[in-house]
Amino acid sequence: MATVTVVDHPLVQHKLTLLRDKTRSTKGFRQLLNEIGTLLAYEVTRDLPLEPVTIETPIQAMEGRQIQGKKLVLAPILRAGVGFLDGMLSLLPSARVAHVGLYRDPETLQAVEYYFKAPSDLADRTVLVLDPMLATANSAVAALDRLKARGGADLRFVCLLAAPEGLERLRAAHPDVPVWTAAIDSHLDDHGYIVPGLGDAGDRMYGTR
Ligand SMILES: O=P(O)(O)OC[C@H]1O[C@H](OP(=O)(O)OP(=O)(O)O)[C@H](O)[C@@H]1O
Numbered sequence: 001m002a003t004v005t006v007v008d009h010p011l012v013q014h015k016l017t018l019l020r021d022k023t024r025s026t027k028g029f030r031q032l033l034n035e036i037g038t039l040l041a042y043e044v045t046r047d048l049p050l051e052p053v054t055i056e057t058p059i060q061a062m063e064g065r066q067i068q069g070k071k072l073v074l075a076p077i078l079r080a081g082v083g084f085l086d087g088m089l090s091l092l093p094s095a096r097v098a099h100v101g102l103y104r105d106p107e108t109l110q111a112v113e114y115y116f117k118a119p120s121d122l123a124d125r126t127v128l129v130l131d132p133m134l135a136t137a138n139s140a141v142a143a144l145d146r147l148k149a150r151g152g153a154d155l156r157f158v159c160l161l162a163a164p165e166g167l168e169r170l171r172a173a174h175p176d177v178p179v180w181t182a183a184i185d186s187h188l189d190d191h192g193y194i195v196p197g198l199g200d201a202g203d204r205m206y207g208t209r
């Protein structure tokens with residue numbers, strides 16, 4: 001069974017509290033999500049394998065270390081996953097990007113796909129699947145199903161808030177996929193919203209309703 005890591009770094013927790021606040025502006029919400037994205041990218045890449053590489057400093061040759069293998073893929077689930085993207089790309093500027101367009105039907109809470117575009121060589125790359133909210137996990141499971149069908153094998157899921165119900169479902173459907181989250185909240189309400197949560201992430205990011 002893959003791990004669930006709660007990123008309890010003080011900067012992440014401080015920024016998360018600011019972002020949850022219902023009085024936070026659209027601009028502030030977006031900026032904080034971006035900043036937390038950078039911090040989560042640092043945590044989720046902590047165990048990437050390194051390989052030796054010979055370089056020359058101005059003084060002499062030496063053996064340095066570089067990240068092994070092909071560039072990572074960042075796979076935001078639209079829309080709210082895009083909120084992490086720029087912050088992560090600032091740390092991982094050569095990463096490839098896969099877009100997974102899904103929305104959650106408000107009645108059934110099932111994920112409905114409307115767009116998918118990913119690099120063709122997913123099988124050779126580590127893929128970070130991004131979505132701030134893991135509620136029922138219907139969206140996360142659908143995105144992971146789709147990425148695996150396209151060859152993705154080394155997948156990691158990165159979110160901001162997770163509900164216990166969503167974590168359980170994700171681990172049952174994709175036990176090989178480790179999860180990073182900034183917090184595990186209390187439960188889901190009758191409409192599938194995370195409690196205490198932060199409301200609708202996509203609406204708060206883009207100022208829609
Ligand atoms: O775990 P789940 O129950 O599937 O819920 C989580 C999903 O809900 C939100 O997206 P939403 O469907 O509201 O789409 P949007 O980002 O386009 O607003 C969120 O960004 C996740 O993708």
Ligand SMILES: O=c1cc[nH]c(=O)[nH]1
Binds near residue numbers: 135195
């Ligand atoms: O609390 C929730 C649940 C799903 N999607 C959101 O944006 N927020």
